Amino acid sequence: MSAMKTLIRRELWEHRAIVLAPAAFAALFIIVNLLAAAGVVKVQIDAGDVDLAGVVGSLDAVKAGALVQLGLALVAVWLNIVMVLVTVFYLTDSLYAERKDRSILFWKSLPVSDMTVVGSKLLTATVVIPAVTLVIFVVAGVCIYVITGLAVKFAGSGLVLSAGPAALAETVLFQLYALLVQSLWYLPIFGWLLLVSAWSRRTVLLWAVLPPVAVIVTERIAFGTRHFAMLLKERLIGVYPLAFTDDPARQQLIWQYEDEHADVNLEFSRGLLELLDPGRIAASPGLWAGILVAALFFAGAVWMRRYRDDS
Amino acid sequence: MSTLVSASGLSKSYGSVKALDNVNFEIQQGRIVGLIGPNGAGKTTALKAVLGLTAFDGQLEVLGLDPRRERHRIMQDVCFIADVAVLPKWLRVRQALDVVAGLHPKFDRARAEAFLARTTVRMDSKIGQLSKGMVTQLHLALVMAIEARLLVLDEPTLGLDIIFRKEFYTTLLNDYFDDNRTILVTTHQVEEIEHILTDVMFIDRGQLVLDESMDNIAERFVELSVRPDRAEEVRALGPLSEQEMFGRRVFLFENSDRDRLGDLGETRTPGIADLFVAKIKEHAA
Numbered sequence: 001m002s003a004m005k006t007l008i009r010r011e012l013w014e015h016r017a018i019v020l021a022p023a024a025f026a027a028l029f030i031i032v033n034l035l036a037a038a039g040v041v042k043v044q045i046d047a048g049d050v051d052l053a054g055v056v057g058s059l060d061a062v063k064a065g066a067l068v069q070l071g072l073a074l075v076a077v078w079l080n081i082v083m084v085l086v087t088v089f090y091l092t093d094s095l096y097a098e099r100k101d102r103s104i105l106f107w108k109s110l111p112v113s114d115m116t117v118v119g120s121k122l123l124t125a126t127v128v129i130p131a132v133t134l135v136i137f138v139v140a141g142v143c144i145y146v147i148t149g150l151a152v153k154f155a156g157s158g159l160v161l162s163a164g165p166a167a168l169a170e171t172v173l174f175q176l177y178a179l180l181v182q183s184l185w186y187l188p189i190f191g192w193l194l195l196v197s198a199w200s201r202r203t204v205l206l207w208a209v210l211p212p213v214a215v216i217v218t219e220r221i222a223f224g225t226r227h228f229a230m231l232l233k234e235r236l237i238g239v240y241p242l243a244f245t246d247d248p249a250r251q252q253l254i255w256q257y258e259d260e261h262a263d264v265n266l267e268f269s270r271g272l273l274e275l276l277d278p279g280r281i282a283a284s285p286g287l288w289a290g291i292l293v294a295a296l297f298f299a300g301a302v303w304m305r306r307y308r309d310d311s
Numbered sequence: 312m313s314t315l316v317s318a319s320g321l322s323k324s325y326g327s328v329k330a331l332d333n334v335n336f337e338i339q340q341g342r343i344v345g346l347i348g349p350n351g352a353g354k355t356t357a358l359k360a361v362l363g364l365t366a367f368d369g370q371l372e373v374l375g376l377d378p379r380r381e382r383h384r385i386m387q388d389v390c391f392i393a394d395v396a397v398l399p400k401w402l403r404v405r406q407a408l409d410v411v412a413g414l415h416p417k418f419d420r421a422r423a424e425a426f427l428a429r430t431t432v433r434m435d436s437k438i439g440q441l442s443k444g445m446v447t448q449l450h451l452a453l454v455m456a457i458e459a460r461l462l463v464l465d466e467p468t469l470g471l472d473i474i475f476r477k478e479f480y481t482t483l484l485n486d487y488f489d490d491n492r493t494i495l496v497t498t499h500q501v502e503e504i505e506h507i508l509t510d511v512m513f514i515d516r517g518q519l520v521l522d523e524s525m526d527n528i529a530e531r532f533v534e535l536s537v538r539p540d541r542a543e544e545v546r547a548l549g550p551l552s553e554q555e556m557f558g559r560r561v562f563l564f565e566n567s568d569r570d571r572l573g574d575l576g577e578t579r580t581p582g583i584a585d586l587f588v589a590k591i592k593e594h595a596a
Contacts, residue, residue: 002413003413003414005413006409006410006412006413006414007413007414009409009410009413010406010410013401013402013406014399014401014402098399101399101400102397103397103398103399103400104397105364105391105393105397106393106397106398106399107399108362108363108364108382108386109362109386109390109391109393110386110410110411110414110415111383111384111385111386111387111414111415111416112383112386112414113382113383114382114383116383306382307365307366
């Protein structure tokens with residue numbers, strides 16, 4: 001266990017973008033939020049003729065919660081995009097860099113099996129990177145909540161401050177779930193990137209992309225079909241339809257409030273978690289087939305690292 | 312005395328090139344073995360096989376284990392410095408100690424720190440900022456702090472200036488080597504390690520051409536230096552090699568009667584470098 005801890009610390013030392021990239025993005029959002037809040041306060045102080053109190057006055061607890069979640073959703077989506085990019089670059093580099101800078105002989109002089117080492121890289125991609133992203137999201141979320149809450153309070157309503165914590169907590173749970181299913185669903189892609197990273201002598205990313213493209217083109221020419229392309233598309237973007245409910249009634253709960261205002265007694269923020277559908281994705285054959293394929297790629301990457309002989 | 316490494320029928324090909332061709336050898340505990348050969352002779356391949364870094368044919372046991380499958384177990388008791396430049400440049404010295412401490416159960420961190428304190432290597436430096444000599448000192452500090460049974464060195468002093476080179480072997484002998492330790496070393500600079508070796512193995516084009524202890528070498532090989540007018544007479548005795556030096560003829564003999572040669576001129580035990588050249592030439596013929 002201590003070996004795995006050391007190996008993961010090593011990954012964080014070597015690939016500092018894992019922390020720095022999402023942190024930089026979060027900082028950007030916080031700064032923008034701060035400027036907006038300063039704007040609200042300034043308007044309130046300077047311009048007496050703008051009826052901010054009127055706008056704020058139409059706020060109720062549900063709307064205030066929705067406001068917080070809407071802002072956080074934007075941050076979450078962007079952090080997610082950054083995280084996916086970081087993960088892709090991390091994985092393509094993970095077993096290639098040590099061969100390129102020839103430090104692999106040092107790493108191999110330590111009594112750690114190739115399976116443990118490759119495992120530490122997969123664990124970093126599936127657990128550590130999402131965990132880092134989630135922590136940064138929580139920190140950014142708290143900052144944004146406090147800044148927005150205080151600004152709206154200054155404008156005359158304490159509703160954001162009081163509705164915020166529950167809204168924030170639910171958004172974090174939502175994000176946690178999204179990251180979890182995402183990691184599981186993308187396992188075969190992660191495994192593939194590890195394999196190419198262990199195998200490739202240069203331009204890892206190109207080698208990661210070329211074979212699937214070749215398969216698609218060959219299939220198209222030979223059989224005139226697009227099965228592999230559809231399979232790949234499903235793998236790339238199919239996780240969200242599977243992980244979240246397709247039940248219109250449950251989906252409606254969220255938006256209904258906006259349309260009808262008064263009739264829904266369910267609170268907006270509880271509606272967010274109504275969207276999660278873990279049973280459906282757990283029952284989908286695609287998830288388990290993907291995990292199986294990932295295991296094969298992983299074994300291939302371990303084998304490659306054991307005998308890849310670059311000299 | 313126990314056998315640490317035993318190879319029989321060890322072979323490895325890269326395409327049509329035979330890097331190792333049916334090699335047999337054993338390495339005993341407490342020895343310092345020099346593996347010497349020209350470039351591309353198979354030295355590094357042999358070391359890689361011992362360390363479980365490459366696939367091979369034939370039998371090879373290191374500490375009773377198969378390096379192909381159990382590299383990570385073997386590395387508990389085997390250390391190696393392959394080349395001075397292999398420590399990751401992005402790592403800080405302190406982090407390097409953290410890494411080895413976290414991954415190697417037989418690493419004594421205090422010992423490594425004590426050794427580093429005697430050098431100019433600073434804990435906060437990035438390895439990429441250290442000079443080549445300092446990287447070697449760091450690597451040596453890491454390795455010497457591990458209670459290993461076999462130390463493998465592949466051209467450890469390549470590219471270092473003479474002060475670091477000398478210090479490297481001095482430190483190794485004084486602070487590291489004892490009866491429980493075994494060292495297997497390859498180098499181009501034979502003269503540099505000649506006096507510390509207990510055994511030598513010559514390798515050429517994938518084959519072992521000599522595998523002998525230094526004691527036996529003194530018995531088996533004789534260097535005879537004679538005046539040029541006696542050269543013809545000596546040639547008739549079938550020397551291994553011949554060269555001219557300071558106006559005298561110098562011959563190398565294998566398994567010859569030392570006393571009889573002594574009557575012809577001056578005899579002495581040949582240097583490893585001369586012996587090496589002679590054996591490689593003989594093998595090429």
